[in-house]
Amino acid sequence: MELRFLGGAREVGRSAILVNGSLLLDFGVKTDSPPQYPVGSARGRGVDPEAVVASHGHLDHVGAIPALLSGDSRPPIHWTPPTDELAQVLARDTLKLHGGTPQCPFTGEEVSRVTEVSETHGYREPFEAAGHRVEFLDAGHVPGSAHVLVDDGETRLLYTGDFHTDAQRLVSPTADRPDADVVVCESTYADVEHEPRAAVEERFVDSVRTTLWEGGTVVVPAFAIGRTQELMLVCEAHDLDCYVDGMGQEVTDIVRRHPEFLRDPEAMRRAKSNARFVTGRDGQRKRIADQSTVIITTAGMLSGGPAMTYLPEIHANPVNKICFSGYQVEGTPGRQLLKTGSAEIGGRHLRVSAQVESYDFSAHADSTGLRSFLGAYEDTPILVDHGDSCEWFAGELEAAGHDARAPELGETVEV
Template sequence: MELRFLGGVREVGRSAILVNDRLLLDYGMLTGNPPKFPVDSPDPEAVVVSHGHLDHVGAIPSLLSGDRRPPVHWTPPTRELALTLARDTLKLHGGTYDCPFTETEVRRVTQVSETHGYRETFEAAGHEVTFYNAGHIPGSAHVLVDDGETRLLYTADFHTDDQRLVEGSTARPDADVVICESTYSDVEHEPREDIERAFAESVRTTLWEGGTVVVPAFAIGRTQEMLLVCEAHDVDCYVDGMGKEVTRMLRRHPEFVRDADALKRATSNARFVTGRDGQRRRIAEKNTVIVTTSGMLSGGPAMTYVPAVRSNPTNKVALTGYQVEGTPGRELLDSGRAELDGRVMPVSAQVEWYDFSAHADREGLLAFIGEYEDDQILVNHGDRCADFAGELREKGYEASAPEHDETVVV
């Protein structure tokens, strides 16, 4: 089996792996200014997508340009999330170099889409493929690929612990080689119940003092997780941004969430913002909680809410996810100021960060890899892939960290 790594190696973003020059696993983009895309535009016979985050699906429609029509295989939620993200990219960047596809190519995605549930083996480009629940977001999958000689397990993004939205990954299918993510290979997450408790207590304190709490959250997965956390801790909230549409969509796929009734209660507990900036500014003056995109303060309704609450030290901005270096969210954490909607603004409101991660930490990664002691391990999707591969070799594994456009024969 030949594996060509087109992206997502020694970095977090633009995941893309070509198997036997025929089957493409993921085809994402790395957000930034400008965004980055995989190092080549392959012409695969079929595409298999692990889950619906931009760094794994963001460039999928571009594979359907010209006469190319490879079938795209994914779970039902991943299909809907990919289309949502593609339409949002068109809305924000259509017609520019930041968007590698057209509206026509997005429409073609629906024509070539083939959906599958977990543990349903299907054929793609001459390979047998099976999805297993990866415990990352609804519809996320480990991908097992069998070409008749070698069994490849592509973990994609995964979590081994339960979240309120999805159960942790428990599937460990037999494989000969594993491509394993390593996002948090040097981090140990605090127990989720401790993080939730600290978040809820902090929010209640701010509300009791008369302040407003803005909770920037990724639209896919994190927004719904925060709605569930708020409902479980009797915290009323508003929800705004793309997370509203994603929440409604996930309600239509109850088999892919941990507790569909809990998500229904959390949705009822939240008030969906239907207006625009005028209504948002009025809400920002209320003694309330607002869960809104974007999670790294790089756009979305947060561009209205954070400037509106920034000058009052009683108010709070509670960041809920990893803040990539160079993003306004990271700048705010590090310096107390950030470029918001084109202007650098000091923020007097309290700024806090909570590790509501949907990825396995070091302990989770090592426990997962421990099930594959005799297999070849290829480390990807992290900022320290080579270091983690070296640590695995010291533990006796056959491990390495591929580089961009490297072909590995396994």
């Protein structure tokens, strides 16, 4: 089997692996400025697979997929039902925000073609793609996320995609450890130990309750896919009223249409009933910002979205609070705010007097989780990708007795 790492090698973003020159696993975007696309493509174009298999619906894994449908190219796209819908939401959002600019690698026509070539599959339902036998297994990351098992008749490849080995309120942890001849494993948090989720949740809830008791407003920047729904579930479980704003509203409705991909569909129904969705009409956001309440809003790193309205409204009051719910990438306004207490928000430089806190609600396996997962593959070659410390982690695995390495960007590996 031949694997060409077009993206995601020794980096986080633009995940893309070409198998045997014909089967493409993921095709994402690295959201730098300007965006970066998989190598061998110009703004996502120029790669011509026979079929595409997508692991889950996040921009760094599916953000450039419509660009594969330019010209006469019509490769079938295989994914789970939630990933299908989530990827199309992301594509439409990218088109709405950046259509006709270098920030958007595809046209509206190409986005509309996605539906024509989409083929959905559940977990443990084998299918054929570009002459390979493929199977999705639950990865425990977000609804519909999958490990991808690929068999070309000689070699069985396990592409982990993004995964979590601990339970979240939204989805159950991965429990699948299929036989494989080679594993391509993500390593996002290879050098991090997550605080136990129950402890994170308890600290978050206690902090929010303190602010509400003092009459303050809590803004929680959150990723639309996965994180918003997780926080809605936390709020409902602890009897905290909340507003939900941004793309997370549409995503919530999508995941509720696929209850078989949720840990507790009834809990998600209650969380939706507990939350109030914001329309943004007639100055609604400014009125909400004056309330003593919780506002869960995109974007998770303050790079856009309704958060741009809420922060200027609440930033000057030291009773108010901004609670980040995940990692803030270097160079983003969220990271700047955490480090310096000020940030460029919506074209304005804000020096924030509100309290700023950060909570690790990550949906990725940490160092212990990764090693636990890979314990099932002691005698299997491991190719480490999707991380900022891929080489280091591969070295750690080798020291522990694994056959491990970290391919370079653009490298072709024979396995």
